[in-house]
Amino acid sequence: MSDSLIRAQIKDLLKKRNAVLLAHNYMRDEVQEIADITGDSLGLSIAASRTDAEVIVFCGVHFMAESASILSPDKTVLLPRQDAGCPMADMVTVAGLEELKKKHPGVPVVTYVNSSAEVKACSDICCTSANAIKVVRSLKEKELIFVPDRNLGRWVAQFIPEKRFIYWEGFCPSHERMTLRDVQQQKTQHPDALFVCHPESAPEVSAIADHVCSTSGMYEWCRASSAEKFIIGTEPGILYRLRQDNPEKEFILAASALICPNMKLTSLEDVLVSLQTMIPVVTVSQEIRAKARLALDRMLAIPRD
Numbered sequence: 001m002s003d004s005l006i007r008a009q010i011k012d013l014l015k016k017r018n019a020v021l022l023a024h025n026y027m028r029d030e031v032q033e034i035a036d037i038t039g040d041s042l043g044l045s046i047a048a049s050r051t052d053a054e055v056i057v058f059c060g061v062h063f064m065a066e067s068a069s070i071l072s073p074d075k076t077v078l079l080p081r082q083d084a085g086c087p088m089a090d091m092v093t094v095a096g097l098e099e100l101k102k103k104h105p106g107v108p109v110v111t112y113v114n115s116s117a118e119v120k121a122c123s124d125i126c127c128t129s130a131n132a133i134k135v136v137r138s139l140k141e142k143e144l145i146f147v148p149d150r151n152l153g154r155w156v157a158q159f160i161p162e163k164r165f166i167y168w169e170g171f172c173p174s175h176e177r178m179t180l181r182d183v184q185q186q187k188t189q190h191p192d193a194l195f196v197c198h199p200e201s202a203p204e205v206s207a208i209a210d211h212v213c214s215t216s217g218m219y220e221w222c223r224a225s226s227a228e229k230f231i232i233g234t235e236p237g238i239l240y241r242l243r244q245d246n247p248e249k250e251f252i253l254a255a256s257a258l259i260c261p262n263m264k265l266t267s268l269e270d271v272l273v274s275l276q277t278m279i280p281v282v283t284v285s286q287e288i289r290a291k292a293r294l295a296l297d298r299m300l301a302i303p304r305d
């Protein structure tokens with residue numbers, strides 16, 4: 001079947017099913033192109049919850065579809081590729097987290113949204129890469145457990161030296177594959193470019209960045225900057241919209257190793273088959289949902305700037 005026929009069938013089925021198609025910023029270009037909404041994982045789940053769609057087709061990875069289901073329990077959430085998981089989210093287990101909590105009684109758990117619903121349910125508050133500093137500052141306690149991304153945790157800790165962080169030693173394999181050498185090579189080749197990276201990057205890489213921010217922050221920062229050339233330190237899916245939104249600017253990927261294989265699994269064919277068959281559905285049990293929702297709501301209650 002040709003690509004244009006697949007696209008036409010997807011559009012028909014989206015209407016027929018009263019479905020909204022979400023694509024994470026790291027998805028393949030053609031998936032982002034056909035999506036109703038593109039964005040970061042939590043932003044997408046919040047946006048979908050505000051629509052009157054009965055079905056959410058989440059082109060992303062498993063924990064993202066779970067978050068959509070937590071925020072929209074009455075909608076059917078489809079994840080076109082059931083095997084699209086997140087290695088970082090899988091690095092923390094409920095049993096391991098409970099053990100750590102026992103060692104540090106009364107210490108609040110701050111959990112990055114890149115985690116399973118079960119882990120969120122064992123947490124006091126969630127955070128995103130965009131609001132993590134604010135979330136940690138909002139805690140009255142002097143100590144906290146930060147789960148699962150050690151790189152995000154250590155990056156946040158620099159801004160809040162008065163608090164003691166207990167880290168879960170998880171990481172995003174895609175961001176950690178970007179080495180200091182990769183970035184230095186790109187900087188030598190493109191001395192006029194600014195380097196911007198995601199806080200999931202290794203500390204020595206973040207340390208030489210002109211700016212460190214979330215994916216949504218990256219769109220905003222590159223758009224507002226007067227620079228014409230940028231070295232981008234995050235998953236290359238972000239280049240699609242950066243280039244579309246800023247045709248006069250140049251974007252160079254810091255390292256080809258940044259590709260996340262899980263984020264590249266979902267094809268247009270997968271989206272079509274999922275809409276035809278209405279599987280795989282991602283659900284979260286009522287008990288887990290209620291607890292995880294509490295951790296998300298505490299985060300959402302923190303006023304934005």
Ligand code: SF4
Nearest residue numbers: 086087088172174260
């Ligand atoms: S880019 Fe990293 S954090 Fe995101 S899904 Fe892939 S492995 Fe997980």
